[in-house]
Amino acid sequence: MSLMFCGIGVSRGVAIAPAYVLNRHRADVKPVTLDKKGVTKEIRRFRSAINTARKQLEQIRGTIPEDAPEDISSFIETHLLMLDDATLSERPVEIMRAEACNAEWALKLQREAVIKVFDSMDDPYIATRKDDVNHVIDQVMRILVEKQGDGDPFIHDWSGQIVVADDLSPADTVLMQHQGVAGFITETGGQLSHTAILARSLGIPAIVGVSGIRRYIRNSEELVIDGEGGLVLGEADDNSLSYFRRQQREIRRKQRELSRLLDTQSVTLCGEEVTLLANIEIEEDIKLLKKSGADGVGLYRTEFLYMNRDSLPGESDHFSAYKRVLRALKGAPLTIRTVDLGGDKESAAAPSANTHNPALGLRGVRRSLNEPRIFNTQLRAILRASAYGPVRLMFPMLSNTAEIDQALGIVEQTKEELRAEGIKFDENLPVGGMIEVPAAAIIAQAFAEKLDFLSIGTNDLIQYTLAIDRVDDQVNYLYDPLHPAVLQLIRMTIDAGQKAGIPVSMCGEMAGDTRYTRLLLSLGLRQLSMPPKLLLEVKNVITQTDIKAIRRKALNIVNSTDSERQARLIETLNRLAGTEKEKEKEKSA
Numbered sequence: 180m181s182l183m184f185c186g187i188g189v190s191r192g193v194a195i196a197p198a199y200v201l202n203r204h205r206a207d208v209k210p211v212t213l214d215k216k217g218v219t220k221e222i223r224r225f226r227s228a229i230n231t232a233r234k235q236l237e238q239i240r241g242t243i244p245e246d247a248p249e250d251i252s253s254f255i256e257t258h259l260l261m262l263d264d265a266t267l268s269e270r271p272v273e274i275m276r277a278e279a280c281n282a283e284w285a286l287k288l289q290r291e292a293v294i295k296v297f298d299s300m301d302d303p304y305i306a307t308r309k310d311d312v313n314h315v316i317d318q319v320m321r322i323l324v325e326k327q328g329d330g331d332p333f334i335h336d337w338s339g340q341i342v343v344a345d346d347l348s349p350a351d352t353v354l355m356q357h358q359g360v361a362g363f364i365t366e367t368g369g370q371l372s373h374t375a376i377l378a379r380s381l382g383i384p385a386i387v388g389v390s391g392i393r394r395y396i397r398n399s400e401e402l403v404i405d406g407e408g409g410l411v412l413g414e415a416d417d418n419s420l421s422y423f424r425r426q427q428r429e430i431r432r433k434q435r436e437l438s439r440l441l442d443t444q445s446v447t448l449c450g451e452e453v454t455l456l457a458n459i460e461i462e463e464d465i466k467l468l469k470k471s472g473a474d475g476v477g478l479y480r481t482e483f484l485y486m487n488r489d490s491l492p493g494e495s496d497h498f499s500a501y502k503r504v505l506r507a508l509k510g511a512p513l514t515i516r517t518v519d520l521g522g523d524k525e526s527a528a529a530p531s532a533n534t535h536n537p538a539l540g541l542r543g544v545r546r547s548l549n550e551p552r553i554f555n556t557q558l559r560a561i562l563r564a565s566a567y568g569p570v571r572l573m574f575p576m577l578s579n580t581a582e583i584d585q586a587l588g589i590v591e592q593t594k595e596e597l598r599a600e601g602i603k604f605d606e607n608l609p610v611g612g613m614i615e616v617p618a619a620a621i622i623a624q625a626f627a628e629k630l631d632f633l634s635i636g637t638n639d640l641i642q643y644t645l646a647i648d649r650v651d652d653q654v655n656y657l658y659d660p661l662h663p664a665v666l667q668l669i670r671m672t673i674d675a676g677q678k679a680g681i682p683v684s685m686c687g688e689m690a691g692d693t694r695y696t697r698l699l700l701s702l703g704l705r706q707l708s709m710p711p712k713l714l715l716e717v718k719n720v721i722t723q724t725d726i727k728a729i730r731r732k733a734l735n736i737v738n739s740t741d742s743e744r745q746a747r748l749i750e751t752l753n754r755l756a757g758t759e760k761e762k763e764k765e766k767s768a
Contacts, residue, residue, distance in 0.1 A: 188409035189375035192384030194362030225282035254349030314348035475511035477708025497560030505568035543576020565605035620668035627679035637687025701733030
């Protein structure tokens with residue numbers, strides 16, 4: 180008899196393969212009292228374990244392809260930085276000396292102390308930070324307990340298998356892709372957990388949040404996972420296997436068809452042109468952008484310039500990076516967002532002040548205004564780069580017009596500096612702002628009167644509107660892009676842009692989700708920016724959409740407060756492709 184489990188589908192694709200059940204139980208660590216010589220030896224053993232963990236991560240980092248999305252390497256880099264942080268590398272040594280205890284016990288005590296601090300803070304990003312700390316400590320603890328002194332992270336052979344685990348670290352996930360894993364299932368995690376983000380970036384079919392599944396699955400048992408529907412089948416019968424194998428063939432066929440859209444225009448059946456842009460983080464992302472047929476870059480995240488370094492990037496660092504991207508774009512527009520440090524994006528070169536709630540603290544444009552020297556350095560580089568191609572400047576996390584006035588004033592001062600120095604730049608450089616805060620959406624009309632364009636960042640807009648942590652397993656089920664309040668804020672922003680005659684784009688995850696494409700088009704959105712790999716799927720939907728034919732149904736979704744009715748309406752909307760035959764089907768339904 181088949182076993183069926185349901186979870187959260189986080190990375191699309193169908194996998195049919197034997198299970199590899201990964202059981203990593205934390206060791207039952209006991210305190211051992213040592214003499215002075217024993218403590219010295221134990222400190223050496225601990226530092227050796229830290230070095231081994233570092234070598235393991237560096238070895239894994241070396242397997243990441245050059246054209247891989249930045250998300251992949253950034254998670255590994257974060258763990259490397261944690262290993263170098265005194266909290267994990269030095270504090271256990273102090274405990275060993277003070278308590279005359281073994282390394283495992285000192286590390287256990289330090290874990291408890293660090294996690295206690297995390298648990299005492301009411302912060303939307305704490306869940307993922309705590310996971311990172313646990314992943315790093317678990318890695319070091321395994322080396323100490325299991326004596327994996329050879330530094331070889333490739334101790335498992337996951338090739339061609341579906342890994343079933345409680346949780347997976349970023350390093351685990353990268354190793355899986357390197358070894359050709361068929362897919363994975365975890366008992367914990369949500370749609371926007373680190374594991375989920377990496378699975379999507381790496382193209383691994385994945386399901387998370389399947390509580391207790393390891394109790395029912397045996398090693399080598401054949402599993403079927405549907406990464407879109409969140410379905411897991413164990414001991415599938417012949418009919419089910421036949422069905423999912425057909426699904427696999429259909430997915431491959433669709434991928435081949437999508438590749439044919441590369442050189443086609445993004446135009447609806449009713450003749451509306453839609454600009455499709457890409458989100459990038461590093462210049463290597465340009466390789467993916469070229470394969471997607473994007474019209475340019477709608478969001479260039481600049482935080483990476485501040486990551487994994489001990490000193491702040493200088494003007495030349497910024498300028499060189501922007502100029503290289505512009506050269507690769509060959510005349511296509513580049514939208515550069517000023518740095519958005521804080522919240523879940525920290526830099527050792529520019530650490531944030533301690534705060535109980537970083538997501539609501541000094542981040543985005545408010546931090547740039549608070550640190551004008553850093554802000555000026557980046558603005559100078561962006562303006563200088565604008566002499567080499569079409570550049571747009573964008574401010575993150577705006578919440579009031581005073582911030583806009585202050586930021587624009589600093590831009591003008593920076594222009595004056597460059598004029599005085601005889602440095603060329605685009606005098607008409609377009610300046611825009613992100614709509615990520617509900618307050619900004621509500622007064623979007625005032626923003627539109629001061630800026631040249633607006634861009635809706637749905638990830639934060641949804642999170643702040645619904646007052647939920649999108650990476651917290653306990654409440655992330657409330658993360659709903661179709662919530663009436665969210666849709667009204669999106670609609671208000673689009674209407675404000677139309678009224679002011681300025682373009683409005685969307686660059687959050689919602690922009691790259693084909694479930695919402697037709698709805699967004701019906702609301703008047705004509706610019707979408709997304710990860711390059713999603714662009715052809717969105718273009719496919721656009722080219723099969725008659726906006727006039729679906730506008731009324733789309734407005735019904737916006738105006739509905741019944742989530743079940745919304746789900747039915749969005750499903751109906753997405754069945755419509757604009758042909759007369761499909762319209763007749765809908766009328767008779």
